[in-house]
Amino acid sequence: AQTVTQSQPEMSVQEAETVTLSCTYDTSESDYYLFWYKQPPSRQMILVIRQEAYKQQNATENRFSVNFQKAAKSFSLKISDSQLGDAAMYFCAYRTFGNEKLTFGTGTRLTIIP
Amino acid sequence: NAGVTQTPKFQVLKTGQSMTLQCAQDMNHNSMYWYRQDPGMGLRLIYYSASEGTTDKGEVPNGYNVSRLNKREFSLRLESAAPSQTSVYFCASMQVWSSGANVLTFGAGSRLTVL
Numbered sequence: 400a401q402t403v404t405q406s407q408p409e410m411s412v413q414e415a416e417t418v419t420l421s422c423t424y425d426t427s428e429s430d431y432y433l434f435w436y437k438q439p440p441s442r443q444m445i446l447v448i449r450q451e452a453y454k455q456q457n458a459t460e461n462r463f464s465v466n467f468q469k470a471a472k473s474f475s476l477k478i479s480d481s482q483l484g485d486a487a488m489y490f491c492a493y494r495t496f497g498n499e500k501l502t503f504g505t506g507t508r509l510t511i512i513p
Numbered sequence: 514n515a516g517v518t519q520t521p522k523f524q525v526l527k528t529g530q531s532m533t534l535q536c537a538q539d540m541n542h543n544s545m546y547w548y549r550q551d552p553g554m555g556l557r558l559i560y561y562s563a564s565e566g567t568t569d570k571g572e573v574p575n576g577y578n579v580s581r582l583n584k585r586e587f588s589l590r591l592e593s594a595a596p597s598q599t600s601v602y603f604c605a606s607m608q609v610w611s612s613g614a615n616v617l618t619f620g621a622g623s624r625l626t627v628l
Contacts, residue, residue, distance in 0.1 A: 408553070434616070444603065444619035490555060499544045499563050499609050500571065501617055505555040 401426045403493050405504035412481045413512050419466075420476045420507045422491030430496035433467065433474045438488040438506075447489070450474065478509075486511045515539050519604040519620035526594045526627045534589040534623050536604030544607045545587035546571075546617070547579060549600040556603065562587055563609070594627045601625075 402425045412418035424433070435447040450458045450467050457465050462479045478485055491504040519536045526532055538545065543564050548556040548571075558571030562581040576598060578590045587606075591598055604620040 403555075405555075432615075442601065442622045444605075444617075446616050449616065499546075499561060499607070500558060501546075501607075502558075503548075503556040505553060 401428075401493055401495065401502050403491050403502050403504035405489075405491055405507050407507045408505070409508045409510070411510040411512055412478075414481055414483060416481055417477060417479045418481055418509065420478075420489050420491075420509065422474045422476070422504055424472050424474065424491075424493050426472065426493065426495070428495045432494045432496070433465075434492040434494070434501070435463070435465070435474075435476045436490045436492060436503075437485075438490065439484075439486070444490075448476065481511050483511050483513065485509060517604055517606055517618050517620035519602075519623055521623060522621065523624050524626070526591075526625065528595060528627060530594050531590065531592050532594065532625075533591075534602055534604070534625075535586070536588065536620060537586045538604075538606040538618070539585065540606060540608070540618065541584070542606035542608045542618070543584070544609050545581065546605040546607070547577075547587070547589045548603045548605065549573065550603060550622070551600050559589065559602075591625075594625075596627045599625060599627045 404423045431452045433450045437445045448460045466475045488506045490506045494501045517538045546561040547559040560579040562568045565584045602623045605617040607617045
């Protein structure tokens with residue numbers, strides 16, 4: 400079974416600084432997708448960024464970017480120029496190509512220090 | 514667009530009571546899901562439905578039943594609630610194509626407390 404590990408239960412960063420959240424996963428598949436979701440205090444789950452495993456180029460969405468290391472099975476999220484609105488729980492998730500099920504990590508709570 | 518709508522948002526039950534969480538999506542997605550979220554555990558899949566009329570167990574199905582009433586609706590039922598089922602429940606939907614990083618769209622969540 401695939402597993403997703405987020406080893407940092409909590410992280411904090413000064414406003415305007417850069418922070419990196421870690422995620423590793425275990426799989427024997429070669430085709431899969433990786434996601435980062437954000438859950439602010441409102442509880443709504445919001446997609447931050449996604450990556451197809453077959454793409455070598457790291458995905459980027461404005462201030463959010465990933466460092467995808469396929470051989471190391473690592474998928475970290477970098478948030479640049481952190482803003483107060485970035486404070487949330489962040490979940491890493493994995494899905495195999497052709498599989499409907501998404502597996503989540505346990506989450507990292509990010510605090511932004513003004 | 515409403516997206517994924519789940520009701521109720523909050524519910525308090527006594528041990529042994531039954532209840533049904535309702536979920537509906539208006540995006541014409543094929544697949545629908547029920548997750549539960551507990552502190553330190555992330556989101557765990559309870560049941561999912563790949564299409565109307567089909568359902569499959571996820572990681573933590575015990576104590577739950579589901580019904581895919583039609584393409585839009587997917588309900589989760591607790592027949593005899595237990596304190597261990599105190600959690601936040603999320604319904605989600607997704608259109609699974611043969612390729613592409615299809616994305617789950619989530620409802621706003623339902624907080625259930627079992628006393």
